[in-house]
Amino acid sequence: MDRWYDYIPSGYRLPMLLVLQELSRLRTIQDSFILVGGLSLLMQERLHHQVMWDVDLLFRDKFSILKFLALPKDPSFDIVSIDGGFADSATIVSYHTSWGFGARWINVDYFTRSKWYYFHKVTIDKRGDFEERIELEGKGINIKLPVAYPWDMFIEKALSPRLENDLAVSNDLSYDLRHVFILLEQEKENREFWDYVQKKARRFGQIRELRDRLLMILDRRQQVGYGHIRVPDSLPKTIEGWKETRELEGEG
Amino acid sequence: MGRRYEVRLSGEGGQGLILGGIILAEAAAIYDEKNAIQTQSYGPEARGGACKSEVIISEEEIDYPKATRLDLLLALTQEACDKYVGDLKEGGLLIVDSTAVERIPAGNFRVFRLPILETARERIGKALVANIVALGAIVGLSGVVSRQAIEKALLARVPKGTEELNSRALVAGLEMAEAVKE
Numbered sequence: 398m399d400r401w402y403d404y405i406p407s408g409y410r411l412p413m414l415l416v417l418q419e420l421s422r423l424r425t426i427q428d429s430f431i432l433v434g435g436l437s438l439l440m441q442e443r444l445h446h447q448v449m450w451d452v453d454l455l456f457r458d459k460f461s462i463l464k465f466l467a468l469p470k471d472p473s474f475d476i477v478s479i480d481g482g483f484a485d486s487a488t489i490v491s492y493h494t495s496w497g498f499g500a501r502w503i504n505v506d507y508f509t510r511s512k513w514y515y516f517h518k519v520t521i522d523k524r525g526d527f528e529e530r531i532e533l534e535g536k537g538i539n540i541k542l543p544v545a546y547p548w549d550m551f552i553e554k555a556l557s558p559r560l561e562n563d564l565a566v567s568n569d570l571s572y573d574l575r576h577v578f579i580l581l582e583q584e585k586e587n588r589e590f591w592d593y594v595q596k597k598a599r600r601f602g603q604i605r606e607l608r609d610r611l612l613m614i615l616d617r618r619q620q621v622g623y624g625h626i627r628v629p630d631s632l633p634k635t636i637e638g639w640k641e642t643r644e645l646e647g648e649g
Numbered sequence: 650m651g652r653r654y655e656v657r658l659s660g661e662g663g664q665g666l667i668l669g670g671i672i673l674a675e676a677a678a679i680y681d682e683k684n685a686i687q688t689q690s691y692g693p694e695a696r697g698g699a700c701k702s703e704v705i706i707s708e709e710e711i712d713y714p715k716a717t718r719l720d721l722l723l724a725l726t727q728e729a730c731d732k733y734v735g736d737l738k739e740g741g742l743l744i745v746d747s748t749a750v751e752r753i754p755a756g757n758f759r760v761f762r763l764p765i766l767e768t769a770r771e772r773i774g775k776a777l778v779a780n781i782v783a784l785g786a787i788v789g790l791s792g793v794v795s796r797q798a799i800e801k802a803l804l805a806r807v808p809k810g811t812e813e814l815n816s817r818a819l820v821a822g823l824e825m826a827e828a829v830k831e
Contacts, residue, residue, distance in 0.1 A: 480690050502686040567777070569815070578808075
């Protein structure tokens, strides 16, 4: 397997790519969402395992979701709402759908979390969209989508309340922990990566939270099944030394 | 199994039921090469303590992704049992945790009371693997996916070093099913 979409189960590969193509078209009409989650990491060749992938779309706000729901979609998809309505909590608003293409269904989840849309958007505005033309089963599929940058996904996943809970109960089946440890393994010795996450978290006002969470992740890696991941001995000390203000680091 | 088979895993938040549903769907779709869809609902209907995850498996086309008449209901709490048992079809399978569910509503379905939560906690030593014990019981009683498929789907999800504990949980569920099967 050497192409990212080879890790989508074979029967679901074409439907998934067609969903991504349709989202690319819809995005030209309404540009208020970003593709995040595990699929974003797969598309950027950070993950190399096969699971049933969902499409997670992070919207700017609840109004954008409502507007998107009302957009006419390609009639070759059957789109079914899974929820009876919006699930609203203090930190997240979500709405789940399944898009059917032939016998196969792909879950497409819409959600919004305050602040996080702009957290990702600022990087995508600088780096550009994910863009690829794929030939599969006699079809030419064009994808052009705003896809979350893997280093930003690392920060978002590390800080998520779900991951905090997974750590607390030593959930070795947690996919958030799996993604964080895969990225950690890939980037552990990359100084540019650590500079980036530190600066980004500081700008986002989350440096203390990220520092504490990363130290906890490193400390508990044995209990959650990732004790085999070796990190430089100096890494915890370096993270401990992250300061909370720009001035202290001479950035101001 | 050519026809549509509908499974609902229900209980409360924190019991790993959504992940349990995902693993069951992956066993069917990736390793048994069937059609499968897993969904979970967080909308207004899911409010309160109840949590549910649904899996639909078929060798034929799945024309609708939500469960309509359940072939199998797993209930790990009394609340979930009371709330969802009405969706179980005639002759369907109701699997309940024997300590958490005391009252079985009347109906024309087969009931299996199994010590799922206790087995996870006492025999395996980790309450969190109740979802995996339950998966073993579901597969053992329904045969909706093959044993090899569920083992592969589970092992594909666990990090190195924790395979043994999760495998033991799955086997405990399969053995539990074997013991109560007619």
